[in-house]
Amino acid sequence: MNKHFFADTTVLLGRTMRHVTRSPDTIITVAIMPIAMMLLFRYVFGGAIETGLGPGQYVNYMLPGIVLITVATGVTYTALRLFTDKKTGIFGRFLSLPIARASVLWAHVLTSVVSTLISVIVVVLVALLMGFRSGAGVLAWLAVAGITILFTLALTWIAVIAGLSAQTAEGGGAFSYPLVFLPFISSAFVATETMPGPVRAFAEHQPMTPIINSIRNLFAQEPVGNNIWAALAWCLAILVVSYSFAMVTYRKTVA
Amino acid sequence: MTMPTTSEPAIRVRGLEKSYRIPKQEPLHVLRGVDFEVSRGTIFALLGSNGAGKTTVVNIMSTLLKADAGAVTVNGFDVVTQAAQVRESISLTGQFAAVDEILTGRENLVLAARLRHLKEAGKIADKLLERFQLIEAAGRRVATYSGGMRRRLDIAMSLTGNPPAIFLDEPTTGLDPQSRIEVWRAVKEIAQLGTTVLLTTQYLEEAEQLADRIAILHQGRIIADGTLDDLKQLFPPAKVEYVEKQPTLEEIFLAIVGDGRTGSSVRAER
DSSP: OEEEEEEHHHHHHHHHHHHHHHHHHHHHHHHHHHHHHHHHHHIIIIIGOSSSSSSTTTHHHHHHHHHHHHHHHHHHHHHHHHHHHHTTTTHHHTTTSSSOTTHHHHHHHHHHHHHHHHHHHHHHHHHHHHOOOOOOOOOHHHHHHHHHHHHHHHHHHHHHHHHHOOOSSSHHHHTTTHHHHHGGGGTTTTTTGGGGGHHHHHHHHHHHHHHHHHHHHHTOOOOOHHHHHHHHHHHHHHHHHHHHHHHHHHHHHHH | SSSSSSSSSSSSEEEEEEOOOOOSSOOEEEEEEEEEETTTTOOOEEEEEEEEEEHHHHHHHTTTTTSSEEEETTTTTTTTTTHHHHHHHHEEEEESSOOSSSSBBBHHHHHHHHHOOOOHHHHHHHHHHHTTTOTTTTTTTGGGGEEEEEEHHHHHHHHHOOEEEEEESTTTTOOOOOHHHHHHHHHHHHHHTTTTTEEEEOHHHHHHHHHHHEEEEETTEEEEEEEEEEEHHOOOOOOOOOOOOOOOOOHHHHHHHHHTTTTTTOOOOO
């Protein structure tokens, strides 16, 4: 590893974090859609959905899915920031400097994790206002944070591929639509048992479901069972595959 | 590490070839064997029309792009096998002012200095702000800068750490006449301090104004290479004709707006 890696990453992280703090609207934009969905599901559809929980507890049920949707929306901005850097030539400027080249990507990746987590915190605070309650202890909350960070990292590397290979800004953001949509065909809003056969089979075997179930169990202070292993396996698999493809794309981009 | 290692030219380009593969089409041969040399401390202009491959040459020299064939050494270092040393030796000012719009002018310079691992990045930034008449705008976000100010900041960023060679890719494209004169002045200053300057341009006048040596890149090859006088001798001797000298529109424009003299941040030339 290049001896300047940590110093360069710190400098570049400072730059991209300034982008986030100086246009906090990105944090809000990321949080608004999931919050709107929460309102919709809590006050419009919620009454019609059987969760087996008490009345008004639906917000507890759907929050894990809402968190994943927030992450999927948040990483879109990483792809956009990366695309903008590539397009404006600032990428070329950095790469022609005597820096550790990997730090250019890592600064974006770390910014993605930090800014997405801030959006997630905003969403959780709104959920608290809407009646979300959890008796989870510190360890359970740390576990939830850990899974969320791992999931964000995994999706961020997908965003890196999109941002590096995009030809237009719209194209750079398009990758996130399926990611935002995927929680709808999972255990995020309704129990998978209520779905017809093939849909149920898909819902129960896609990555979102074990991640959502794990977080839900942690919040409810229930045993996480095998969900947590499936969740970790999915996150790590997505992370490794997307990281590898991102590196291939990066090498193609920077010669 | 950035000191000249030998007395050889600052930049040596030999037999450079590059094609771009385009799906379902014939590959585009942008460079078909480009050769040139740039002596230390001189200004070298690579002249060519749009699409001639000037940016491709600059990107290969800046270690951003790999050539298909040929060799490039910068400051004695090979761009492929000694890329890290090449990056220590150069600064690239790309075709579009590569400045961070969300940061202030000063923050951009501090960023550039810290990425070159220089101590006292703040002091270096302040000196460059003064030299490029950007002190008043230093604390403003670059998004509010004019095209000329961006370009000056862009060039200032390239000068952090005083690299021995600087590449300017079409430094004045899209600038108004006053800004162009400001950039020209900056380029002349850089060269006077001993830095080797390679610039690409599509403006004949720019090459004429600035360059010690001019090479014309056309259809993937250097078709002419020499001083302005050398190039003039390639053509039939000048005929003497008497023509009434009409002012050009540019001269009129500069006369009316005051040749930059009225601008608070611009010094008069001549």
